[in-house]
Amino acid sequence: MPSINNNKAQNFLFCFSFMMILSSCSSMNVTEERVYEGGIKTVEASVAEVSELDYETKAIFANATVFFEFDSYNLTSKSIQTLKSVVSVMNQNENIKITLAGHADERGTREYNLALGQRRAESVKDYFILNGINSSKVSVKSYGEERPVASGNDEISYSKNRRVEIN
């Protein structure tokens, strides 16, 4: 018991002297400053005109969209059915050039989804090249999660948004 009391006393002494040192050292802070006035300029981006496809090509690819599982860029057997018909149309018409736009659902981070959309579009491009389409006829881009077709927050909407559109 006495030793504990002794400790308490020591602690108190230590704290007290520490506070004395602190207060004797502390000096008042004096500051003067001016609010920084940075200007801001608004810029408007001029959005590039997207060249419209001719009516015939549009009609052929009207429903050419393939869908994917969450965080996946593997083609499903249903996708391959769609792609097969696109390949046969392209083989019949040498002049057709296509753009593959990859998309993702809103879950997960935006940049990862942008990369995922790109991978999905690349998977489709790989399929075309394997099936004899010249790679110069296929261009690829991604919109990530920025261009959803279904706006709901449920699996049905998500599954509609995980897609590659062929145009």
Added chain:
Amino acid sequence: MKKIFILFLIPQFIFAELVLEITKGSDDPFVIALLSFDGKKALTDEVDAIINNDLKRTGEFKIIKDEKLLSSPSNEEDINFNEFRLLGINYIVMGVLESEDKFNLSASYEIYNVVSKKKIRTSKVFGIPNKIKQLSHYISDGIYEEITGIKGVASTKILYITEIAEEKKSLYELIVADADGANEQVLLKSYEPIISPAWSPDSKQVAYVSFETGIAKVYIQDIATGKRRVAIENTKQISSPSWSPNGNFLSMTMYQDGNAEIYILNLKNNNLTRLTNHYAIDTESSWSSDGSRIMFTSGRSGSPQLYEIKLRKYNSNPERITFEGNYNAKGSYLKNGDGIIFVHRADNDFKIALKYFNENFIRPLTESKLDESPSISPNGNVIIYAVTENGESLLSGLTLSGAKFRLPAKKGEVREPAWSGFLR
């Protein structure tokens, strides 16, 4: 009935910009008496309200205002310190707002330590009447740094993206606002998506991704002049910009060979250095505060996980730093380098999480279903992030001391907040 309805509505409308929802604060806050500023009431009311909100938002203060005090002294001689001590108050703040001349005003304020019965700070801030908000934030930061010993972030800014649906398309805006969400100004308007805003370390420029040409490209824009340019000319898409702490480099994700890989662009000579080389996705690079490490998201294990590369090591290989769960992405380093903040998937929810390097588990910090884009304040104490609830997205914040707050709702979707450096 109608009259009552209006009465209830008006006060809410007036304060819509300022009211913050503090859900939880520190368990052991500093107790301060925040006396109303002397001066023209129309101005001092606003100053008092902003300082009150700024300090509250940190979660580290319990604020006692005049009406709860036994006296409201207006100078040092009038202070009865024992009276304040009885109320459990640690500090007293008082000040005065004065016009200097037609175009300038100043705020002088003093902070007293109730225990030592001493004046510990006397400060003066000069400003202009139509920037009274900024002036108030400077005072808040002075109070915060005097009492906590840490620099305040009330006078810093945030960048974010808004999307407003119009008849056929959406209008996207890159916006800069004060840290409390007020004083919004538009940096860029576009009818194509804008994503991934990032500050230069001196907070004078911003980098972002714009789809205005039809594909994703990284742009660098000067805030004051509006001058902008693409970071590097390239026919393939480029995204996810992140500035090195010294401002000399910009790491980006490039799609040269179809796949997302991280490159470092030297902004002085436009030289590109490739950082990653893997058939899986590599993106979302971010730098440690000392510039010695880059963290990024990679799908190389089969699911998105965080990895880091040590830049000052010869032939450094990426090392995996997250192992829990099947989705860990968009990491940023804590300012002191002790750990990381990132987006973590738990069951079907995406949450903001924290992992300290000396712990082998992660700490989820948020409870919503779809939280994303965490950004850390320059003093390292606050995290701001985007929450999606019922199809709406807005900005929320949390402090490492345990406080949570929500920035006022805006029209349209609000997302991808990015916190500036210190501006004061």
